Amino acid sequence: MNQPFHTSRLDRALNTIGAWVLGVLWFLPLIYAVWAAFHPQEYSARFVLLAPLTLENFAEAWAQAPFARYFLNTFLLVTLILAVQLLLCTLAAYSFARFAFRGRNLMFMLVLMQMLVMPDILIVENYRTILFLGLLDTIPAIGLPYMASGFAIFLLRQSFKTIPKELDEAARIEGANILQILWKVYVPLTKPVYVAFGLVSVSFHWNNFLWPLIVTQSVETRPLTVGLSIFFQIESPADWSLTTAASLITSAPLLIAFLIFQRQFVQSFMRAGIK
């Protein structure tokens, strides 16, 4: 194996081919989804090159279920969660990074525990709590267990700690109070972390299913994923032309966003030190 690498043409070709084979393999379910969604029902399991194209499936899927409402619900949900997460976790991370108090290490341990014991695991008891709070079948109920994110607190704390304290001092001399310092010094310097965490949070909650399935019961609160699973039940799950059309409808925004922001996405991960 003692050959220099990245040099031979053959090597390059082989790698390109390998990467593409895997890529196509990975993309296959999506290719199929596009096939089934854009062709009439009878072609959903028949791959005839000249099969007629149609947009009928999208129109029908859109008409069969209140996807517009589901979109709105999901949008409200991810926005609400992200906004509260950023606020609460920024404050908590700031506290952990720059304030000394008795019990801080213990508290931080407890925060970190949440990264291991995710709310998804505690569905039985959290359901009871939501019921007790009278919040069943509301959008905040879907978000509440995730709002204090251990992961966000951890990430932000690590970044805050790298910010030189001289900057604090300078701001203080200018008369800023602690919240102003947080807002004017810490937050701007941690932007990549916010972006990276924001992306993770949005895609996580856009796709989250089990907990929303349990706590929502009506069209007014169901996010896309739950709406989709119900759509599968109404339209017998094997009607793939309709179900794939619905699947594409629900996934399009994230896919397009990734296509556009791909570079920034990777870079923000890099700069955020999530790696």
Next chain:
Amino acid sequence: MNEFKRVFGAAAIAALAVMGGAKGAWAQAEVEIQFYFPVAVGGKAAESLGGLVAEYAAQRPGVKVDAVYAGSYVDAMVKAITASRGGNAPQLAVLGAVNLFMLLEEDLIMPIDDLITSDAEREWLDGFYPAFMANSQAGGKTYGIPFQRSTLVMFWNKEAFKEAGLDPDRPPTTLAELVEFGKKLTKRDAAGKVTQWGMRIPSSGYQYWELQWLIGGKLPLNNADGNKTNFDDPRVIEALQYWLDLSQKHEVMASGLLDWGATPKAFFEGESAIIFTSTGNLTNVRDNAPFDFGVGFMPGVKDLGVSTGGANFYIFKGSTDEQNAAALDFVKWVSAPEQAATWTLATGYVAPRPDAWETPTLKAYAADFPPAGVSRDQLEFAVGEFMVYEQYTVQSFIDDNIEAALTGQKTPEEAMQDAQRKADRLLKKYR
């Protein structure tokens, strides 16, 4: 029809009052009822129900029906229980017919008998097919009003029959004949690979329902009190053995589990020449089968019987008398011949009363599309669906074990004994 007149009359007066500008009085007269409904099989059921509710609203301005689509049968049940525990019960819900004992145990529903005030209403209540009422009654009282009811029926591909040299208009009528036909219908290519299976009995989803047909109606899987099962009866084991033999011995059906949801699709694709699925799929098959097909009785049904399925209306406790009256009124309206006919036409569910089949709508439908009447005619041989306390848990015992037997993990005997043992352990406390 006293109730009808009373409510209608009140509504008319109320409507006049509104026109007269007495808005305050009107607002007080309005009754609001919340109504949960599930849709378990394909088709445009939800849409059609929405249409019915809108029509009702137009006819009864004094009653506001808030129809809430609650997902699958299981989802709807979960939602109804949760809402009730939270003091927020709906007035009315369409829930699985087999959930009766669960609903009774949770003390959520009220006997329809308590709401009935006149002989006309009593007559209405007695006007449903007895096979459907089998899942409606417990302890001498009636709780469920049949609504989206179904039975299993046989769909067969007439073109495949012709190719196999069978008479396309004469389906198998006994279980022995089913095997015979299946052998002729199973096609293999030169390499011995099967290109068309003789039949498909779905085995993931509603397994116990299919098994009940093979066992026959003379032996219900549960007792009348819903606290004992007969899973280890020799006839049950024998039926399961027959099911297993179809794939293992006779090789006329694919082995392993066959997905319930993909069954109509398998039929359309020519993968299976005969399928056994809910009559609720009728509209779906009619719209999508690319070949001529027949719909018939389940083979052997005259000796065996077949299980009914589907969902009933239940009226929940904890509402005002006005709400209860409105709920009953809505149920009566929806089950009236014209509405029942509309519903049947849209979904393929069996109109639950003989009088609905006398309407011009359904008469024309049945004349134009004879398969529509198959499930109804089959009702003569139908029995109630398997129903016990802690239904879903017990159902999981038998379903899991049917799966275990069909996939060769256990013998039918071992499987059914295991199911019985587990059911006994759980149901002991209800005896």
Next chain:
Amino acid sequence: MPANRGYDDVGRSELTDTPRNPFASSKARFPGLSRFRPRREAVYGWLLLLPALVLLFAFTHYPGLITIWRSFFSTARGARPSKFIGLDNYVTLLEDDIFWQVLWNNFFYALGTIPTSIALAIVMALWVNRKLAGRGFLRLFYFAPTMLPLVAVANIWMFFYTPSFGFFDQLLGIFGLSGPNWLGDPDTALLSVIIVAIWKEAGFFMIFYLAALQAISPQLEEAAMLEGASRWYFFRRITFPLLMPTTLFVLVNAVINSFRLVDHIIVMTGGGPNNASALLLFYIFENAFRFWDTAYGATLTVVLLLLMALFGIGQFLLLDRKVHYQ
């Protein structure tokens, strides 16, 4: 995201990959408050922490603890109220053959998904980090599964797995073969859901590796090339160790996901055939929200919590050290 590290005051976490902060010391105080007594600072610290802590306790610590308590009670059903039954639920658990099967399933599921998806993620990241033709598309292809709701793709995968007219069988049919009844056979059902999980996760992990690879200086590779090192040698001795913190992070994520993600099980198999593809969380979901046996659901949750605790401790004892000294 190691649960056990980084809580000391010195910024020694290698996850951030930043130099030690020369201004930080273990006795650091908020500079703006240095003229106040420490008590004042503590008050601010707690106040800032409070909102997050309240939610954290309400939805993680409280439910975690109360679950244990509830596992000693029976489920209330209708007229029968919940009552203390000691260890009865645990006896049921030990005698429950489905529980043991589900536990084993979860073990094999973790074993099947974690190493494969991590290995694939590294390969993917190495590829899309190079200047291959169509790199942007490849990144999209690899990453797309992560962006798609698992519920949606599970339905598409069902078509792939459907016998005879499904995608795989049609593909095999070209060669005159026929595949197994993927989801309908207990021997292949778990494997089938494992494949979906790998497909879903590899691209997600790739992003982390990609970010890490881009932080590795290209000069290292040039130097190694000059020295005549083989690619495998370079990867084994340089790249892989440098990726170690990422691997740890990804590993923790992968383990958690193998216990946390059951969306595809719900859609594709419902745990069947005969529980062959049921995972622990699915079984909890089924018991608590389908069978309404919340007490048993709580008992099963205790097992899951226990597994997570064991994993946390194991990670502390083993992996942490390894990452440190390499």
